[in-house]
Amino acid sequence: AQTVTQSQPEMSVQEAETVTLSCTYDTSENNYYLFWYKQPPSRQMILVIRQEAYKQQNATENRFSVNFQKAAKSFSLKISDSQLGDTAKYFCAFWGSGGSNYKLTFGKGTLLTVNP
Amino acid sequence: ETGVTQTPRHLVMGMTNKKSLKCEQHLGHNAMYWYKQSAKKPLELMFVYNFKEQTENNSVPSRFSPECPNSSHLFLHLHTLQPEDSALYLCASSQDVAQPQHFGDGTRLSIL
Numbered sequence: 001a002q003t004v005t006q007s008q009p010e011m012s013v014q015e016a017e018t019v020t021l022s023c024t025y026d027t028s029e030n031n032y033y034l035f036w037y038k039q040p041p042s043r044q045m046i047l048v049i050r051q052e053a054y055k056q057q058n059a060t061e062n063r064f065s066v067n068f069q070k071a072a073k074s075f076s077l078k079i080s081d082s083q084l085g086d087t088a089k090y091f092c093a094f095w096g097s098g099g100s101n102y103k104l105t106f107g108k109g110t111l112l113t114v115n116p
Numbered sequence: 117e118t119g120v121t122q123t124p125r126h127l128v129m130g131m132t133n134k135k136s137l138k139c140e141q142h143l144g145h146n147a148m149y150w151y152k153q154s155a156k157k158p159l160e161l162m163f164v165y166n167f168k169e170q171t172e173n174n175s176v177p178s179r180f181s182p183e184c185p186n187s188s189h190l191f192l193h194l195h196t197l198q199p200e201d202s203a204l205y206l207c208a209s210s211q212d213v214a215q216p217q218h219f220g221d222g223t224r225l226s227i228l
Contacts, residue, residue: 004158035216045206045219091159095214103172104217106159 002027002094006107013082014115020067021077021110023092033095034068034075035104040088048090051075082114119143122207122220129197130228137192137223139207147213148190150182153204153222165190166213194225202227 003026013019025034036048051059051068058066063083067076079086092107120141129135141148150162164172165184179201181193190207204224208217 033214037219042221043204044221045208047216047218050216103161103164103174104159108156108158 002029002096002103002105004092004094004105004107006090006092006110008110009108010111010113012113012115013079015082015084017082018078018080019082019112021079021090021092021112023075023077023107025073025075025092025094025105027073027094027096029096031096034066035093035095036064036066036075036077037091037093037106038086038088039091039109040085045091049077079112084114084116086112087114088112120207120209120218120220122205122223124223125221126224126226128226128228129194131197131199133197134193134195136194137205137207137225139190139192139209139220141188141190141207141209141218143209143211143218145209145211145218146187147210147215148184148187149208149210149217150190150192151206151208153206159206162192164213171213197225197227199227201225 005024032053034051038048039045049061049064063080065078089109089111091109094105123138147166152160161174162176163182168184183191204222206222207220210217
């Protein structure tokens with residue numbers, strides 16, 4: 001079974017600075033997808049970024065980028081130039097194409113607060 | 117507007133009540149999901165429907181009964197719930213089961 005671990009329950013960062021959220025996972029599969037979702041206080045879960053395991057290049061979406069280390073099973077999220085609107089709980093999620101059909105496995109989340 | 121709408125936003129019910137949660141998606145997606153989000157626990161997948169057919173039941177107690185009458189609507193019927201069922205229930209949809217999921221705002225359920 002896949003597991004996703006987010007070791008930082010809470011983090012804070014000053015506006016305009018850079019912050020990195022960590023995520024590790026455990027799987028025996030070779031082909032899978034990794035996601036970062038964001039859940040602001042209004043509760044709507046929003047996809048931030050997606051990474052296919054077969055791609056060596058790290059995914060980027062504007063101020064959001066990942067550091068995907070397949071051998072180490074690590075998938076961290078870097079937020080550059082942090083904005084107040086980035087305050088949210090961030091969830092790392094794993095989706096496997098084999099034994100875990102149709103299942104997204106989520107970590108417990110990291111609550112990020114961006115301070116003015 | 118997320119494209120995935122859940123009603124009601126809040127629900128308080130007694131353990132003997134029967135109620136239903138509703139989810140509607142306007143995205144033309146083929147897969148829909150129910151998740152349970154409890155405090156300090158990871159999101160728990162409950163059910164998956166793909167093209168209206170249930171493809172996953174993640175060992176959910178029978179007091180939760182899903183219904184998917186068409187690919188745009190998903191219901192979660194609740195009956196004789198327990199206090200530990202109090203949580204945020206999230207609905208999601210995706211184009212297919214391998215695509216990113218779009219979430220609704222959730223229904224905050226409290227069991228008295």
